[in-house]
Amino acid sequence: MKKRVKGHLYFIHDFKRCSDGNYRYVGTDDGTLFSASYGRTKLYASELPEWFVYGRYYKRFGYISTKGIKALKYKPNWHTNHFLKDDRLMVSYDKTECELGDDWDHTTWVWGLEILDVLKGAQIYSNYDITPIICQLKKKIEWLRKAHPDEYSEEQWHFDLDKWKQEPFKNGLPPRYVAVSINPCPENEGKETLYGSEEEIKKFIESLPNNNGKLMNETIREIRYIKKSFDYMEGFELKCINSQGEPYELNFYSALLSQILLRDGDKFELCASGEIIRFKYRKKGCQVWAESSDLNTNLIVEKTNSEGTGFKTRAFIRVKTYDSAKEAVSEMWNLILSMETVVKYIFGAIPTTPRLISDSLVGVQQEDFSEEEARKERLKKNEG
Secondary structure, three states: OOOOOOOOEEEOEEEEEOOOOOEEEEEOOOOOOEEOOOEEOOOOHHHOOOOEEEEEEOOEEEEEEOOOOOEEEEEOOOOOOOOOOOOEEEEEOOOOHHHHOOOOOOOEEEEOOHHHHHHHHHHHHOOOOOHHHHHHHHHHHHHHHHHOHHHHOOOOOOOOHHHHHHOOOOOOOOOOEEEEEEOOOOOOOOOEEEEEEHHHHHHHHHOOOHHHHHHHHOOOEEEEEEEEEEEEEEEEEEEEEOOOOOEEEEEEEEEEEEEEEEEEOOEEEEEEEEEEEEEEEEEOOOOOOEOOOOOOOOOOEEEOOOOOOOEEEOOEEEEEEEOOHHHHHHHOOOHHHHHHHHHHHHHOOEEEEEEEOOOOOEEEEOOOOOHHHHHHHHHHHHHO
8 A cells, every 4th residue: 555645845864963962864763754844754765756856955865746836936146156056946835926925935945956856847747837947047057157257168067958958857766676586606506586776687687698598587576665875894804714614814995885775575675785896815824915806606796897806796685684674774884794795795705703904984875975976985085
């Protein structure tokens, strides 16, 4: 049964003052959303309709509805050299522009680039004529080019409003997630359940060798998305046992870990996917470290460079199954638990004693960075 969506604005987390006096983003303990009107809900982001748009609203990340909009008013800022950052779009769901008059104080306000997403959504889902606001935006662009030519000349700034109008609407909602069972190691008989977006899983299956073409006929079943996170891990070490039973050490300079929480029936699955950016290893008792490795024959893993110093998983792998979302969400902060699973698949190793060898363990939540932004930030830091 579909849950009823009553509000127009939902947040992934709240912005609260904690006991130490500092303000922090605080999420729910089970991954559900906050409503701007009545607090905590039982809704997940994956249950929101397609007319909700992801973005940053009122200093918090969340989703705003673009359906049922009765009035829009754009207020550009003519005192700064920013495009949209300091502008605002006022949104009314209950009164028309005539009914509001000059009183827009109690409407919903949107700032920054989210203005463009809301405008396009309003045009599609509210059948709202955004032509007058587009004219205002063009005037703002013309003003920026004249007032700040060093930053907004044709050569320096290439934004094209007409081209933007032709681009497809992207709401930023979680994609459809699925699970599929395959045999990742051709020499073994066992099967493994892999998780990911429908697009990712289909692309993965299509990329498999010809002798695995029969996997295209496997049943892909839909599962419910709950929560996702991206995390950097720096300076950590795992003592492992390889597939031949030999003990050795893995020392990681840096890695990117993605975790996802999914609901499969009445169970909650914590899954992980990882990219090892740089590492070294040695057998126990050996003084020499090696900085490249041959992969075990695992279809889930691929090299990210020809030198053999970087690897990543091609789908999400199950880490642990839980009976409640609350328990699963609390364990998403245990990065070593998920990284152990990733290491097992990439190196064919069984971790025995994980150990951090520096304090530079950094976690970045999904609502703060996209996966691509997270990777760029990590590489930038490595270069520094």
